[in-house]
Amino acid sequence: MSVHVVDRTRIVSDRSGHEATSVGQDAWVVSFLPGRTLTAAQALAAIQIADIVADVETLTRPIGLTALEAVGLVVVAPSWNRPSPRRNRAS
Template sequence: MALQVVGRSLMTSDQTEHQARSVGGGGWVVSFLPGRTLTLEQATAAIQAAEAVAVVGALADQVGLTTLETVGLAIQESPWAQPMREMCGRRPWRRGWL
C-alpha cells in the first residue's frame, strides 16, 4: 500500500482509485465521502480505509464471496462458544480450582 501526496493538494494510492483533494484552509474532501470536509489526518485515514477494502476484496475473491459479504460475515460474533486457545487443552483458571 502506497499512499502518495502530490503537490500538497492531492492524495492518491496505488491500491484504490479513490482520492482526496485539498480544498484549502486545512480541509480535504475524499471521493467516496461527498459533502464532507475532513482534516489531513481524517483524509489519510479514509484513503487507508479504501486501501483496506481493496485488500479485503482480493481476499474475498479467493473465498468466492463479494467484499460486502466478507465484511458482513466477518463482523458477526463467532458462533463458537470458546476461543481456540481454550479448546486446545488450556483450561481457563477460575477461583476455587486447584
C-alpha cells in the same frame, strides 16, 4: 499499502482509484465520501481504507464473497467464544 501525499494537495493510493483533495484550511474532500469535509488525518485514513479494500477484494474472491459481504459478516456475525487455555501450575 501504498498511499501517497502529492504536493500537499492530494492523497492517492496506487491500488485504488479513490483520492482525497485539499480544499484549503486543513479541509479535505474524499472521492467516496461526497458531501463530507474531513481533516487531513481523516482524509488519510479514508484513503488507507480504500487501499486496504483492494486487498480484501483479492482475498474474498476465492470464497465467493464480495468485499462488502465479507466485511459485513465479520462485523455482525458473533465470534466463536473459546475458553482460554488453562495453564498448568506447579504445586
